Amino acid sequence: MWVYIDKIADFVDKEVIIKGWLYNIRSSGKLMFPEFRDGTGVIQGVVAKNGVSEKIWEDFGKLTQESSLIVKGTVSKHPKKEGVYELQVSDLEIVAIAEPYPITPKEHGVDFLADKRHLWLRSPRQMAIMRVRNEILQSIRDFMYENGFTLFDAPIFTPNACEGTSTLFSTDYFDLGKAYLSQSGQLYAESGAMALGKVYTLGPTFRAENSMTRRHITEFWMMEPEMAYFDIDDDMNLIEDFLSYVVQRVIKNKRQELEFLGRDLTKLEKVVKPFPRVTYDEAVEILRKKDIPLIRKTANGEEQIRPFPWGEDFGAPHEEAIVEDFDKPVMVHRWPSEAKAFYMKRDPDNPKVALGVDVLAPEGFGEIIGGSQREDNLDFLLERIKEHNLPMEEFEWYLDLRRYGSVPHSGFGLGIERLVSWICNLEHIREAIPFARRPNRIRP
RNA sequence: UCGAAGAUAGCUCAAUGGUGGAGCAUUCGGCUGUUAACCGAAGGGUUGGGGGUUCGAGUCCCCCUCUUCGAGCCA
Numbered sequence: 001m002w003v004y005i006d007k008i009a010d011f012v013d014k015e016v017i018i019k020g021w022l023y024n025i026r027s028s029g030k031l032m033f034p035e036f037r038d039g040t041g042v043i044q045g046v047v048a049k050n051g052v053s054e055k056i057w058e059d060f061g062k063l064t065q066e067s068s069l070i071v072k073g074t075v076s077k078h079p080k081k082e083g084v085y086e087l088q089v090s091d092l093e094i095v096a097i098a099e100p101y102p103i104t105p106k107e108h109g110v111d112f113l114a115d116k117r118h119l120w121l122r123s124p125r126q127m128a129i130m131r132v133r134n135e136i137l138q139s140i141r142d143f144m145y146e147n148g149f150t151l152f153d154a155p156i157f158t159p160n161a162c163e164g165t166s167t168l169f170s171t172d173y174f175d176l177g178k179a180y181l182s183q184s185g186q187l188y189a190e191s192g193a194m195a196l197g198k199v200y201t202l203g204p205t206f207r208a209e210n211s212m213t214r215r216h217i218t219e220f221w222m223m224e225p226e227m228a229y230f231d232i233d234d235d236m237n238l239i240e241d242f243l244s245y246v247v248q249r250v251i252k253n254k255r256q257e258l259e260f261l262g263r264d265l266t267k268l269e270k271v272v273k274p275f276p277r278v279t280y281d282e283a284v285e286i287l288r289k290k291d292i293p294l295i296r297k298t299a300n301g302e303e304q305i306r307p308f309p310w311g312e313d314f315g316a317p318h319e320e321a322i323v324e325d326f327d328k329p330v331m332v333h334r335w336p337s338e339a340k341a342f343y344m345k346r347d348p349d350n351p352k353v354a355l356g357v358d359v360l361a362p363e364g365f366g367e368i369i370g371g372s373q374r375e376d377n378l379d380f381l382l383e384r385i386k387e388h389n390l391p392m393e394e395f396e397w398y399l400d401l402r403r404y405g406s407v408p409h410s411g412f413g414l415g416i417e418r419l420v421s422w423i424c425n426l427e428h429i430r431e432a433i434p435f436a437r438r439p440n441r442i443r444p
Numbered sequence: 445u446c447g448a449a450g451a452u453a454g455c456u457c458a459a460u461g462g463u464g465g466a467g468c469a470u471u472c473g474g475c476u477g478u479u480a481a482c483c484g485a486a487g488g489g490u491u492g493g494g495g496g497u498u499c500g501a502g503u504c505c506c507c508c509u510c511u512u513c514g515a516g517c518c519a
Contacts, residue, residue: 028482048476065469079477100454106468107456111511167517184519210445222519244457297446297516315516358519362463370519375451415519440511 005041008085011075018043018087022067022098022104023124027058032060036071036087038171042124044078045071045087056092056429065104066122069096096173115437118444128257129431132250133420139249140223140414143242144200147224152192152199156206159394169218181206184413186343187398189226193409200225202323210439214428215366217417219437224410232345232355232373235410239359241271241370243329247271250423263425267363267384270327279334279370280353283322284310292321309359313334316366323360329368333357342384344372345408357412365422371412378402 002017003010020038021064027033030049035042049057063069072091079085103119104114113120120126144151157171157179173179185201192199201224208218225242227234251258251268258265278286294312296304308318314332323330337346337354344354359369375381381402385395420432430436435444 024480026478026481027475028478031476031478033478035479044479046477050476081479100470102454102469104455106470107480109512110453110458198519205519211517212512213514213516213518216518220519295515313517316514365519391495413519418519 005036005038005043008041008043008075008087010041012077012085013092015072015074016087017070017072019070020068022063022065022069023106024065025063032310033049034060034063034089036069037122039127043085043087045073045089047089051088051319052090052092059092059094060089062097064098065101066098066119068098069093070095110430114430114436114441115444120432122160126431128188128260128425129420129424130434131257132254132261132424133416133432135250135254136246136360136420136423137416139246140202140242143245144225147198147241149198149200150192150196152189152201154182154188154204154224156182156204158182167208169206173333175302183207184222185224185252186411186413189224190409193226193228193351193411194405194407197229198225198227208293210438215418215421217429217433217436219435219440220418223414223416223417224411228407228409230410231371231408232333232357232410235373236277236333236357237369239331239357239371239412240275242312243275243359243369244271245272246419247423258424261424263423267327268423271322271329271362275328275331275359276326277331277333280332280336283314283318283332284308286322286325287314287318290321292318300421308390309336315337319360319366320364323362323364327362329362330359330360332360340372342388342390343381345375346380355410359412361418361422363422363425365418367415368418368422369412369414371410373408373410376406376408378401380405 001011001015005018008016010248018036018038021037023035023037023042025032025034030164032045032047034045034047036045037043047057047060071087071089071092073087073089076086076087076088101115101119103123114230121130141151158181159176159179168180168183169182170178183205185203185205189199189201192201201222203221204219205222207216225238227238230238232397247268248271251265255265258268291307292308294308294315314322321327322332333356334347334350334353335356336357337344337352340354340356344356346418347353347355354372356370356372358367359371361368375384378399381399382392385392417429417432420426421429424432426432430438
């Protein structure tokens with residue numbers, strides 16, 4: 001009977017068939033200890049020379065790392081290790097002998113592993129990350145579904161630039177000129193919210209930013225909910241509920257994987273609502289008290305250091321300083337409107353700030369969510385589009401949403417790979433997606 | 445785009461300006477409880493590319509390419 005390794009404990013003393021690959025093999029004269037993996041786990045086999053036919057013994061001698069095979073044997077408990085099972089092998093069918101495998105059980109450099117990404121994904125660590133990613137995406141879908149959101153897929157080819165064209169990938173689109181790869185589905189989600197009330201998009205987005213950091217990829221997945229009649233506080237309430245649900249569910253269902261990745265679960269267990277809410281003004285106060293300055297390179301290459309001025313965006317050291325006193329995600333809200341996107345609504349109580357919110361993950365993982373209440377007034381929106389020098393004709397359909405029954409509404413965008421990086425405690429975002437796209441890498 | 449470090453065997457790394465080595469992987473041999481098993485042997489190199497200094501360059505100098513790590517930008 002064909003069984004998967006993760007279910008092997010149910011088959012002690014029974015004869016089973018495992019279909020998979022050879023992960024490693026050790027031999028000790030008349031004994032061999034092949035390790036089999038099948039995608040669900042790894043199990044050590046025991047092959048005794050006097051327990052199998054001469055042909056099977058010889059066949060095991062031919063096996064190389066990652067050779068594919070089908071083995072038959074009896075499941076037994078490990079003689080020394082509690083809770084560990086072995087397969088007493090009785091038969092072997094070689095499916096394919098693998099050529100010398102480039103990824104050995106020893107250490108490798110990141111560039112080499114990136115070149116062999118299609119094979120690297122077979123290592124236990126990468127498989128654990130992919131299982132956590134799967135759980136994260138499933139829990140997102142479940143949360144949205146159970147809370148009355150409708151999945152509303154946004155197009156990937158777009159004619160317009162949501163926030164300027166400098167960071168867009170472009171391609172030819174028949175007789176219609178240039179098409180751009182979407183960097184956000186938000187504007188389309190807003191039209192969905194006006195139709196269905198609560199919607200979300202979930203799909204790939206693209207940024208042509210030459211950012212070579214551990215937190216950037218050029219193609220990343222984003223989840224963007226958009227809710228009619230939600231103000232900025234409703235938006236933040238949703239963020240709390242949502243993030244708490246996802247993190248706690250991943251801990252519950254993927255504990256083994258997180259532990260394998262060396263994740264400190266006590267830190268994730270603290271991620272339950274409410275989250276601290278810090279206004280931009282308060283955040284600037286924190287930076288001044290902690291003496292974290294703004295450092296800028298001037299035109300002649302000199303470093304200019306000054307106390308953090310109101311109105312500037314936060315860099316990596318600032319985010320870290322703001323987050324370090326908290327053990328939960330921090331919601332920084334009410335940002336200087338000058339620095340923010342055209343669609344954000346100004347605070348009626350203080351027009352200098354926009355009703356935007358950024359969620360900074362703990363432990364220095366930085367921004368994982370950016371959201372806002374949207375400008376619902378047609379005239380203000382027209383002003384903003386002019387101020388930002390955006391092509392008015394491309395936004396006509398978007399302006400219609402304000403012409404035909406405009407309502408207050410809010411939403412946010414969540415970077416899936418950054419969430420995966422944080423939950424898995426990854427050094428680099430390249431491990432958070434099967435095939436990371438970065439400015440210097442498009443293969444494999 | 446800027447700054448720093450780096451590129452030597454399939455991989456990870458050594459090598460005062462003076463005959464380029466080791467571990468793993470591969471091949472062969474040994475071992476009946478191995479755990480990144482171990483022991484023995486073998487094969488494996490245009491030292492990223494180009495130019496220069498020198499009796500002699502992996503090593504020093506210049507140019508280029510690529511990589512890594514930071515910064516900026518952002519999710």
